[in-house]
Amino acid sequence: MSRLQACLIVAALAWPVAGWPAANASMVAAPQAGTSRAGSNAPAADPLAAWRGLEKLDGAIALAELNDLASRWAAEGFDEPDVVLDRLEELQQGLAAAPSLAWARVVERTRGLVAARAGREAVAQEAAGRLSQMADRDPVAAADAAMVRAMLDDQLWRTESATGHALEADAAYARFCAGGVQRSNSCDHRGWWQVVRLLTLRADRQGNRLEAARLQQRANELAAQVNDDALLAWGLSAQAVLSHYLNDAEKSRREMAQAERHAKKDPTGRAMIRVLMNTAVLASARNDHAGSQPALEEAVRIARNVGSVRLEAQILGSLSDEFLRAGRAREALAAVERALPVMRRFNDRRNLPVMLHNGGLARIRLGQLAQGKADLEAALQLWEQANARARIEAALNESADALAAVGDVKAALEHFHRATRLREQIDNDTRDAVLGQLKERFRTEAGQRDLELAERENSLKTARLENQSLMQRVWMLASVALALAAGVLVVQLRRTRHANLQLRRSEALLKVQSERDPLTGLANRRHFREALAARQDDEGDGFVGGLILLDVDHFKRINDEHGHAVGDAVLVEVAQRLAACVRAGDVACRWGGEEFLLHTPALRGEALETLALRVLGEIGNRPFKLPDGREISVTMSMAYAGFPLPPHGTTLPWEQAVNLVDMGLYSAKAMGRDRAVGLNGTDATSTDALVRAADDFERARQDGRLTVKVTPRSAA
Incomplete structure (x- = not known):
């Protein structure tokens, strides 16, 4: 039996059966040059009978063609899951009387993958269960079952469970599908590609780009084994982004050129969409936002042409980020409003909160405060359901900045306080693991x-x-x-x-x-807490001494524009300049992230102010030299106070003293950053009254319960 004859029989299988929409037959392209689309002028074929005949004639060719057909169905199911799931359900009913194991397995795998990517949990779990039941006769079915569960958990943002199933599937595929001779005639490397790609994304999200690059290379090798140009284009463009982050610009350009060549061979146009999306990511990583936006707009155009509303929505999400970065809030909101209904339709829990958050930021910038705040809260609730605490903290800080920029200081402070409390929770949850992590790091380094x-x-x-x-x-x-x-x-x-x-x-x-911060060498939060707690035990309930709290301005922008290695270098240089300013007996610590805290036991009043302004100038007046020889300007926002506060000598426990200075720091950020806010006095005559003033810092400052001095660096 020739390959051409086999292809004709498989094409017959794609012809509408039992009421399938006739338009769906058009997606089955001729698998070989010179072969016309079969079935367009022929009567509907019985798929089960055709498959039996194909198995008898040449099982290897038949299975390869069937896997190609299933791949096209899965691609269609990305945008039209109901159409494809109905089609596969009718196939299952037709196979009930005399099922073929190979056919049933491909049908279930495709059904599970389509349902998983659409967030249809019941259907996906049912398909995975049926695949597991086939595993005693075909062991690769167990790998396919784990693959379906991994894709479902990833779609529903159950990250840990998705990783576990992906690792299980990867190990099973490696046992039965690796090497030149497959141990099972049912292997299709596209399923294996899915789980390796999922593991690649996990490594990239964790910041382990070396591991991500290694995994992406594996995925590309799997795509090459099935000669899938669409997967190769997607994978090579993703590899180009990783190569850029690993400082191999030449390799990145070479991989992107290869990706474009493979994308041009894909007649559906979907591969070019993925390449353009990664081109935009690469341009943004190079700080070339003028190149990022046109690539995304071209990707939107192609997505509309091929009818992929879901891909179009994902691209619009990236476009909304670009519009917000460029200050084009109205266009960002328009992109969000077009994408949100599609993401809700597909239960896209990973991208939905991002879109709500971007929409909320855009509305706030446009003056639509009530709706903007509601969108921000809806995004936070979705992230809370996924326990994405780090993403919530970043979102709260972004929304606090946006609210402060439009003058809603009260709401900005509320978001800032929530971010601070969340950071405390994260720190508390991880404190027990800090010593173990330090030991591991020192074991690696030393x-x-x-x-x-x-x-x-x-x-x-x-x-x-x-x-x-x-x-x-x-x-x-x-x-x-x-x-x-x-x-x-x-x-x-x-x-x-x-x-x-x-x-x-x-x-x-x-x-x-x-008790040392491994990056900067300063004391860490743990040491600082213990030192202050010990001093308070010696001195009684009231904290005595000066506190200076500092925060690097726009540190997220430094990381985004220059990379995390530059961000780390900036923190190290800040620590060195702080250490040069403090005296014997003072304590300088890295309080968390880009925040630093100084404790001066003997300084208050004008002496404390002099030290604070000296630190502000020491950071902002001299540029920071980067490891590659470039220079950037870095500024700090700060707040300081000497306790007990004059004129009544009002005291606070040390934790509440730090919290009061923290409120002053946020006021410095809300006033425009690059300045110092000094808490010089209070009319509170008791600790309780001072605590109440700290809880509503902005109002207390306005009505005179707290005396504040604001000094921009230029006036220091």
């Missing part, structure tokens, strides 16, 4: 040094136990040989003393390591 330290500690503990045993033996022999026993006792006492000294030194070293 390697043998830490290993030898641990071994010495174990040896010292063993020696201590041996010493105790020897001491008992010495006392037992004392009555027989007192002089000898006394000599041995002296030796053992010296050994014990030495061992205890070494152990104390090791414990002190570990304590110091656990």
Whole structure:
């Protein structure tokens, strides 16, 4: 049987059966040059009978063509899941009497994938269950089942579960589909490609771009094995983005050129859409926003031409980001309003909150405060359902900045406070793991040094136990040989003393390591809390001394425009400049992220103000040199206060003192950044009254309950 004859039979399978829409037959293109679309002038074929005949004639060719057909159905199902699911349901009914394992498996895999990507959980789980039941006769069915579950969990944003199923599927595909000779005649590398691509995205979201690049290369190799130009175009363009982030510009350009060549071979146009989307990502990563927007607009045009409303909605989401970045709020809102109904239709939980958040920011900039705030809250609720706390914190900070920019200081402060509380929760949840992470980092960086330290500690503990045993033996022999026993006792006492000294030194070293920020070398929040708590215990309930809280202005923009490596270099340089400003007895710490906190036990009043303004100028007056030789300007917002506050000497516990200065810092940011806000006094005569003023800082400042001095850096 020739391949041409096999293709004709498979084309017959694509012809409408039992009321399928006739238009769907047009999506089955001739698989080989010179082969016309079969079925357009022929009577409807019985798919089950055709498949049986195809199996008898040439099973390998038949299965390859069937997998190609299923791939086209899955592509159609991305935008029209109901049409494709109905089609596959009728196929299942036709197979009930005499099912073919290979046919049934391809049908279930396709049905599960279409349902998963549409968020139809019941249908996807049913298909995965049927695939699992086939695993005893075809082990690759178990891999397909795990693949379907991974795609469903990813669509519904169940990240950990999606990763677990993807790893399970990857291992199963590797057992039965890897190598030149497949152990199962049912292998189709497109399913394997799906799970490797999912793992690639997970690694990229975690910031591990080396691992993401390795996984994407694997995915590209799988696409090449089935000669799928669309998957190759998509994968190579994604690889080009990763290569850029890994500082290999030449490799990035080469991969993008290869992606474009493969995309031009895809007659559906969908591959070119993916390439254009990654072209926009690459342009944005290069800070070339003038190149990003045209690529996205061209992708929207192609998506409309091919009728992919879902891809169009995803592209509009990226366009709304570009419009917001360019200050074009009205166009950003228009893009969001076009995309939102589509995302709701497909239950796209990953992209829906992003669109609501972008729409809320756009509405606020356009003066539609009530609706903008409602959209922001709706986005936050969806992220809360997914427990995406880091994304919530970033969104709250973005919305706080937007609200402050339009003068809604009260709402801006509320969002800022929520972000601060959430950051506290995240810090509290991860505090127990900090020491373990530090040990792991030091083990990686110092390697043998830490290993030898641990071994010495174990040896010292063993020696201590041996010493105790020897001491008992010495006392037992004392009555027989007192002089000898006394000599041995002296030796053992010296050994014990030495061992205890070494152990104390090791414990002190570990304590110091656990109390230092590994990036900047400053004290970390844990050390700062313990130090202030100890001082408060010595001095009573009232905190005494000066506090200066600083925050790097627009730090997210520095990361976005220059990369996280530059962001880390900026934090290190800020720490060095702070350390140069403080005196003996002062404590400087990295409070969290881009925030730093200084405690000066002896400074208050004008002396504290002088130090604060010196720090403000030390950061902002000299440019920061980057590792590649470039220079950037960095400014800080700060707040400072000396406790107890004059004129009544009102005191606060140290935690509430830090919180009060934190409110001053946010006021500095809301007033335009690059300035210092000094809390010089209060009319509160009691701790409770001062706490109430801190809870509503802006109103307390306006009605005079708090005396504030604002000093821009230029006036310092």
